[in-house]
Amino acid sequence: TFPGAIRNFCIIAHIDHGKSTLADRMLQLTGVVDPRQMRAQYLDRMDIERERGITIKSQAVRMPWTIREGERAGEQAVLNMIDTPGHVDFTYEVSRSLAACEGAVLLVDAAQGIEAQTLANLYLAMENNLTVIPVLNKIDLPAAQPEKYAEELAHLIGCEPDDCLRVSGKTGMGVDALLDVIVRQLPAPVGDVDAPTRAMIFDSVYDTYRGVVTYVRVIDGRIEPRDKIKMMSTGAVHELLELGVSSPEPVKSAKGISVGEVGYLITGVKDVRQSRVGDTVTINARPAKEALGGYKDPKPMVYSGLYPIDGSDYPELRDALDKLKLNDAALTYEPETSAALGFGFRVGFLGLLHLEIIQERLEREFGLDLIATAPNVVYRVVMEDGKEATVTNPSEYPVGKIAEVHEPTVRATVLTPNDYVGAIMELCQGRRGVLLGMDYLSADRVELRYTMPLGEIIFDFFDQLKSRTKGYASLDYEVGGEQQADLVKVDILLHGDAVDAFSAIVHKDKAYAYGTSMAAKLQKLIPRQQFEVPIQAAIGSRVIARETVRAIRKDVLAKCYGGDISRKRKLLEKQKEGKKRMKMVGRVEVPQEAFIAALSTS
Ligand code: GTP
Numbered sequence: 001t002f003p004g005a006i007r008n009f010c011i012i013a014h015i016d017h018g019k020s021t022l023a024d025r026m027l028q029l030t031g032v033v034d035p036r037q038m039r040a041q042y043l044d045r046m047d048i049e050r051e052r053g054i055t056i057k058s059q060a061v062r063m064p065w066t067i068r069e070g071e072r073a074g075e076q077a078v079l080n081m082i083d084t085p086g087h088v089d090f091t092y093e094v095s096r097s098l099a100a101c102e103g104a105v106l107l108v109d110a111a112q113g114i115e116a117q118t119l120a121n122l123y124l125a126m127e128n129n130l131t132v133i134p135v136l137n138k139i140d141l142p143a144a145q146p147e148k149y150a151e152e153l154a155h156l157i158g159c160e161p162d163d164c165l166r167v168s169g170k171t172g173m174g175v176d177a178l179l180d181v182i183v184r185q186l187p188a189p190v191g192d193v194d195a196p197t198r199a200m201i202f203d204s205v206y207d208t209y210r211g212v213v214t215y216v217r218v219i220d221g222r223i224e225p226r227d228k229i230k231m232m233s234t235g236a237v238h239e240l241l242e243l244g245v246s247s248p249e250p251v252k253s254a255k256g257i258s259v260g261e262v263g264y265l266i267t268g269v270k271d272v273r274q275s276r277v278g279d280t281v282t283i284n285a286r287p288a289k290e291a292l293g294g295y296k297d298p299k300p301m302v303y304s305g306l307y308p309i310d311g312s313d314y315p316e317l318r319d320a321l322d323k324l325k326l327n328d329a330a331l332t333y334e335p336e337t338s339a340a341l342g343f344g345f346r347v348g349f350l351g352l353l354h355l356e357i358i359q360e361r362l363e364r365e366f367g368l369d370l371i372a373t374a375p376n377v378v379y380r381v382v383m384e385d386g387k388e389a390t391v392t393n394p395s396e397y398p399v400g401k402i403a404e405v406h407e408p409t410v411r412a413t414v415l416t417p418n419d420y421v422g423a424i425m426e427l428c429q430g431r432r433g434v435l436l437g438m439d440y441l442s443a444d445r446v447e448l449r450y451t452m453p454l455g456e457i458i459f460d461f462f463d464q465l466k467s468r469t470k471g472y473a474s475l476d477y478e479v480g481g482e483q484q485a486d487l488v489k490v491d492i493l494l495h496g497d498a499v500d501a502f503s504a505i506v507h508k509d510k511a512y513a514y515g516t517s518m519a520a521k522l523q524k525l526i527p528r529q530q531f532e533v534p535i536q537a538a539i540g541s542r543v544i545a546r547e548t549v550r551a552i553r554k555d556v557l558a559k560c561y562g563g564d565i566s567r568k569r570k571l572l573e574k575q576k577e578g579k580k581r582m583k584m585v586g587r588v589e590v591p592q593e594a595f596i597a598a599l600s601t602s
Helices: 019-029 049-053 086-098 116-127 146-157 175-185 310-324 352-365 419-428 461-468 509-526 565-580 592-601
Strands: 006-013 060-066 076-082 103-109 130-135 196-209 211-220 228-231 238-241 242-246 249-254 262-266 280-283 302-308 332-338 342-349 369-373 379-383 388-391 402-417 434-441 445-453 475-485 487-494 503-506 533-540 543-549 582-585 588-591
Touching: 006 019, 006 086, 006 116, 006 175, 019 060, 019 076, 019 103, 019 175, 060 175, 060 242, 076 175, 086 116, 086 196, 086 352, 103 116, 103 146, 103 175, 103 582, 116 146, 116 475, 130 146, 130 175, 175 242, 175 249, 196 242, 238 475, 302 310, 302 332, 302 352, 310 332, 310 342, 310 352, 310 509, 352 369, 352 388, 352 588, 379 588, 402 419, 419 434, 419 445, 419 461, 445 475, 503 509, 509 533, 509 592, 582 592, 588 592
Parallel strands: 006 076, 006 103, 103 130
Antiparallel strands: 060 076, 196 211, 196 280, 211 262, 228 238, 228 280, 242 249, 242 262, 302 342, 302 369, 332 342, 379 388, 379 402, 402 445, 402 475, 434 445, 487 503, 487 533, 533 543, 582 588
16 A cells, blocks of 8 residues: 555544444444444453443554545545543553554544543644544434534634534444545655664554564554564564454455554564563664654552452462463562461552553452552652652551652643532642643633642542532543652551551641541451450551550350350351451451451542
């Protein structure tokens, strides 16, 4: 295919604005999927994606489209549609998918209007110099207000309301016209066919049967099936086992792929870390001198301890994490032990959704029952003697004289109907947010921009936002820098011993609230012992809250009035059973359920 006939585009949209449905319709219209094999959300491969209706991994599809107008009418264009993940945690993947395109279809639900991720994705598209085609979707809905939202959209990107296309991914209305506009308005790829090859990896997926499948966009030169390829970030050289295009099923390419084309390659590597998103592929025999810009190592932002409820599942948990890692370059973990929870792992995630997805996959696909400790961010602690520590687990907070603590921040964008501005400001201020600016997108829709500590966002912020705005506000954020803050570590002590799973790093103004609520919660959950058990919350050696579990003398047999021996035995058995699930914190016996209950409601 000559570059002039190629159009590389992606669809960007807020979650649920209908990206997958529109993509399905395009597959059908261009004839690449047989109507009999068509199923909803054809491109979302993982079950969990389909069930939650979200797209985690991007995919690329090549579709032919016959030009219907102008000089080239009757000629075939090649459309490469690159599906992008829609959630904040995967911004880096989105930005790589965008970098593989010349244009973006900006899809907005005609019954909802612009939302936070519409904006975030639009800004990313603009940073990548993409041509943006504004499209209102779901115009078949009775509640659709295409006129109103065309104004909003036109105002946002600086075009005329009439330039916004109107489509329905569901009925297919207007989708053929959209394909025409894609061919007409998007620039063809430009690149140097004769230069040393440079192709950018925009996705890398582990497949049980084929190993890692790497999706690339050729920028310069070409890749042929017999080439030996080289990864520019690591210098690793691989033989190509297969080279092809997805349409959307994989089709081997005998001729190879050239400037502007999008394809996949398989080299037999078994781990996506060896074929990383953002890296540049070149040909070993004639390597490019300089890699394409923009490569970033994925960096975990949120950590949580994951422990099997049944301690004997630990090896299974390790195997499951090893397997998930093959497909997820951003997942990191290392073994950790906790006095309260036993053997587990400290796992690093890109964000909260990433955490939720991994936890759910571990439970569902691998049948594991897990406890997760409260998520925390990464802190940088500077001591008075100048030494520094990076803290990914509150229980490893350094002791000694601390000079400064730094925490990561985000730039958050909240979009909301006018009526909820007050409620949102109150929420954000309570979370140490600093207002950066506020803009009216239309008479009744406001954009609020904040700098906020990431640690405050991962703690039920999204739920609070939704409940205070009846679900109308939307949130997006990107990683900001770090800031110094008045943070302290609060320990929870049982009979003088700290329970590692409950240590938390919190702002000093919130330390007291955290300490009293945790102590009160545990007081209700911990059974009485033979002796009195004080529960204390402390910052260093200073106790800030205290509760007490009073002593009892427990005699289970006292309840059975002599007689029935089998009943007595049953009761003793039951008690033994219970003991197995007891954890010792110092001298105190605590049923594991108490820890689970305390963690799940915190
Ligand atoms: P993510 O992948 O999670 O970002 O979602 P998405 O943008 O791909 O949305 P999806 O295609 O899953 O559609 C979300 C919901 O809107 C689904 O229930 C669709 O059936 C519905 N939907 C999508 N397009 C249309 C449309 O044109 N009209 C109507 N009435 N409903 C639509």
